[in-house]
Amino acid sequence: MNSISLGAAAQSARSVGERALEHFLAAGFVRMEPPILHPAAVFLDMSGEEIRGRLFLTSGAAGEELCLRPEYTIPVCRAYLASDKSGKTAEYSYLGPVFRSQVEGGERAQTGLESFGRKDAEAADAEIFALSMEAAVDVGGPLAARLGDAGLFDSLLEALALQNVWRRRLRRGVAQGRSLFAILDGRGASALAQPGVLAALESADHAGAKALVEDLLAIAGIDAVGGRTAGEIADRFLEQAALRSGEPIDADKRKVLESYLAITGDPDDAASRLRRLADDAKLDLGRALDAFERRNGFIAARGVSIEETVFSAAFVRDFDYYTGFVFEARDPSRRDAKPALGGGRYDGLARRLGASADIPAVGAAITLDRLPNGSAR
Amino acid sequence: MASEVANAEAPFVLAVPSKGRLQESAAAFFARAGLELQQGRGARDYRGALTGLPGVEVAYLSAAEIVGQLAAGAAHFGVTGEDLLREKVPDADQRLELLAPLSFGRANVVVAVPQAWIDVRTMADLEDVASAFTARRGERMRVATKYVNLTRRFFAEHGVADYRIVESLGATEGAPAAGAAELIVDITTSGATLAANALKPLDDGIILRSQATLVASMGAPWEPAARASARAILDRIAASEEAQRTREVRARLPGAAQKIVETARERFGAVSATGDDADPQNFVALHCARADAAELANWLLSQGADRVSVAALEHVFDARNPLFERLEGRIGGGEGY
Numbered sequence: 001m002n003s004i005s006l007g008a009a010a011q012s013a014r015s016v017g018e019r020a021l022e023h024f025l026a027a028g029f030v031r032m033e034p035p036i037l038h039p040a041a042v043f044l045d046m047s048g049e050e051i052r053g054r055l056f057l058t059s060g061a062a063g064e065e066l067c068l069r070p071e072y073t074i075p076v077c078r079a080y081l082a083s084d085k086s087g088k089t090a091e092y093s094y095l096g097p098v099f100r101s102q103v104e105g106g107e108r109a110q111t112g113l114e115s116f117g118r119k120d121a122e123a124a125d126a127e128i129f130a131l132s133m134e135a136a137v138d139v140g141g142p143l144a145a146r147l148g149d150a151g152l153f154d155s156l157l158e159a160l161a162l163q164n165v166w167r168r169r170l171r172r173g174v175a176q177g178r179s180l181f182a183i184l185d186g187r188g189a190s191a192l193a194q195p196g197v198l199a200a201l202e203s204a205d206h207a208g209a210k211a212l213v214e215d216l217l218a219i220a221g222i223d224a225v226g227g228r229t230a231g232e233i234a235d236r237f238l239e240q241a242a243l244r245s246g247e248p249i250d251a252d253k254r255k256v257l258e259s260y261l262a263i264t265g266d267p268d269d270a271a272s273r274l275r276r277l278a279d280d281a282k283l284d285l286g287r288a289l290d291a292f293e294r295r296n297g298f299i300a301a302r303g304v305s306i307e308e309t310v311f312s313a314a315f316v317r318d319f320d321y322y323t324g325f326v327f328e329a330r331d332p333s334r335r336d337a338k339p340a341l342g343g344g345r346y347d348g349l350a351r352r353l354g355a356s357a358d359i360p361a362v363g364a365a366i367t368l369d370r371l372p373n374g375s376a377r
Numbered sequence: 378m379a380s381e382v383a384n385a386e387a388p389f390v391l392a393v394p395s396k397g398r399l400q401e402s403a404a405a406f407f408a409r410a411g412l413e414l415q416q417g418r419g420a421r422d423y424r425g426a427l428t429g430l431p432g433v434e435v436a437y438l439s440a441a442e443i444v445g446q447l448a449a450g451a452a453h454f455g456v457t458g459e460d461l462l463r464e465k466v467p468d469a470d471q472r473l474e475l476l477a478p479l480s481f482g483r484a485n486v487v488v489a490v491p492q493a494w495i496d497v498r499t500m501a502d503l504e505d506v507a508s509a510f511t512a513r514r515g516e517r518m519r520v521a522t523k524y525v526n527l528t529r530r531f532f533a534e535h536g537v538a539d540y541r542i543v544e545s546l547g548a549t550e551g552a553p554a555a556g557a558a559e560l561i562v563d564i565t566t567s568g569a570t571l572a573a574n575a576l577k578p579l580d581d582g583i584i585l586r587s588q589a590t591l592v593a594s595m596g597a598p599w600e601p602a603a604r605a606s607a608r609a610i611l612d613r614i615a616a617s618e619e620a621q622r623t624r625e626v627r628a629r630l631p632g633a634a635q636k637i638v639e640t641a642r643e644r645f646g647a648v649s650a651t652g653d654d655a656d657p658q659n660f661v662a663l664h665c666a667r668a669d670a671a672e673l674a675n676w677l678l679s680q681g682a683d684r685v686s687v688a689a690l691e692h693v694f695d696a697r698n699p700l701f702e703r704l705e706g707r708i709g710g711g712e713g714y
Contacts, residue, residue, distance in 0.1 A: 041541075044541055048539070048540075049529050052525070053467075164512075165505070168508050168509065172538070176536075213495070220492070220495075222491075222575060226490075226491030226553045226575070227491065227518070227560075228493075228494065228506070228559070230493075232509075232510075233493070233496050236506060237496055
């Protein structure tokens with residue numbers, strides 16, 4: 001009884017998925033069926049240990065840790081890199097189950113598309129976004145979309161000339177959805193309880209600091225450094241010493257960050273507000289903003305009504321490998337709806353999977369049971 | 378359907394460690410409560426009994442098996458370390474009731490880093506160093522541990538995301554020196570093993586203060602006979618625990634004892650040993666906390682007693698048993714049976 005009804009649900013998800021897939025095939029995205037089994041390390045390295053609890057883990061004959069694919073982007077990217085197309089332009093679609101332990105029944109159907117190697121980044125961004133939205137809305141009902149731009153945020157952090165440590169913390173914190181206050185002020189004073197060391201280092205350079213750390217270790221009789229070099233420890237002391245003197249980020253820069261992260265609304269309005277912000281603060285965001293506007297233009301030209309789409313400057317997907325345009329869409333009739341569609345640009349993934357250089361890439365995935373007419377209500 | 382015809386003969390299963398110091402300590406704990414563990418004949422017999430409680434079967438199991446049997450409902454009670462419960466049973470608070478900490482097998486699960494990391498003292502430092510490590514090398518720091526789930530939860534609470542777990546099933550503390558990991562999460566009693574491996578615990582890196590714990594399984598079949606066995610075991614444990622905490626103070630007073638008993642309750646939290654009204658002969662026997670006994674005795678002298686005796690107690694049975702009440706609160710009153 002149970003298995004038949006489950007089978008029926010999977011069946012209907014499949015046929016909805018097949019209809020969505022037809023959109024992708026018609027646009028020239030070749031269907032790919034990557035393996036189900038992968039080394040678990042690939043997903044853990046990319047997404048962190050936090051996903052371990054959601055993976056179906058198993059082990060191979062040699063004891064290596066394997067898992068069932070929890071999503072398609074990494075499997076498709078691996079298959080692309082292993083193929084003779086690696087490094088060249090190639091566009092793929094897929095349809096099938098992904099496996100997550102917290103999902104009822106352990107699997108859910110996804111369909112989606114991935115584009116590799118295209119140099120016209122903004123046009124590719126727009127095509128993937130528009131095509132995935134069209135397919136999802138066609139088979140699943142109306143969706144509300146949210147756009148973000150991880151690349152624009154990175155450009156802002158660079159233009160503000162912030163210290164590395166703050167760039168890192170801001171990027172991570174904003175991706176996790178934390179407030180500026182929580183990121184900048186929430187962590188209390190530097191936990192380092194060696195103000196003497198820090199004071200001694202305030203005017204030191206890398207070599208001096210390294211010598212000091214080596215001396216300290218020698219005095220304490222510690223020889224095994226364990227994973228980090230004396231130079232790395234010295235650099236962190238230098239960083240901390242610099243942070244110790246004065247405010248983490250000066251008030252003007254903080255204000256720019258606040259204004260930036262507060263920008264939300266229609267993408268075209270957002271573009272002009274971003275320009276004004278950059279002009280007022282005398283920040284060179286020209287290239288990133290040009291790209292932003294070009295992409296808006298391409299999306300509009302694709303016929304996706306851009307007024308239905310909200311840009312949010314603070315929306316940066318929480319995966320390190322997203323490097324630019326990001327988007328997601330959900331059932332607008334349910335406030336707690338999880339994204340039924342998500343994607344973005346991930347130029348950095350190929351290299352992290354072993355390619356010798358970054359490869360332009362953008363993709364999107366539709367989780368079929370989260371569509372408005374899907375079964376996960 | 379099956380549960381209604383459940384075998385009424387099915388024994389109450391008490392799972393205890395099968396070897397080592399934990400086994401000895403568990404046996405001593407039950408013996409103190411007047412419950413003698415009787416292992417089956419021959420050292421290889423893994424079933425036993427509890428003197429005086431014929432409905433109870435003692436299962437001698439490894440620590441990991443005890444956790445598994447409790448989670449699966451195959452054992453009613455078990456003695457095991459909280460570290461393993463929290464690691465192996467994701468919804469431990471739903472499936473189990475931690476009835477009483479047993480004050481042995483104490484150890485902490487801690488985050489430890491190389492001593493050479495003189496710039497790292499707290500989890501906030503670790504978060505910072507881990508994210509810099511990833512940014513610099515394009516790889517995540519490796520954490521060797523057998524406590525995969527505890528580590529994940531604790532690191533997430535502290536916002537540490539840039540790490541990879543390397544599962545380690547023995548000699549975890551050697552992993553950093555062997556180059557297999559940068560840091561570890563492991564159990565430690567004194568920290569001596571950490572120090573011997575040039576590691577140090579982080580100041581706020583204590584994930585769990587663990588000790589051996591008496592645990593009840595919510596999934597076990599709680600038929601009337603099983604409830605009766607649980608009640609009998611918990612009554613004796615409560616009686617011996619109460620006795621250890623308590624001293625009996627006796628004296629004869631020159632005048633009416635009633636007022637003395639009332640004042641002793643207010644000032645020392647003492648209760649009359651028999652629960653009755655004061656003796657017409659003005660003889661009082663009071664139970665009070667061990668630490669208050671001397672003061673109470675002095676006070677009785679000041680109230681005119683000639684001689685006050687303070688005695689240790691073997692067992693104190695009470696009509697109310699908070700341990701069993703807690704269990705009953707979870708498994709229900711059993712009206713359906």
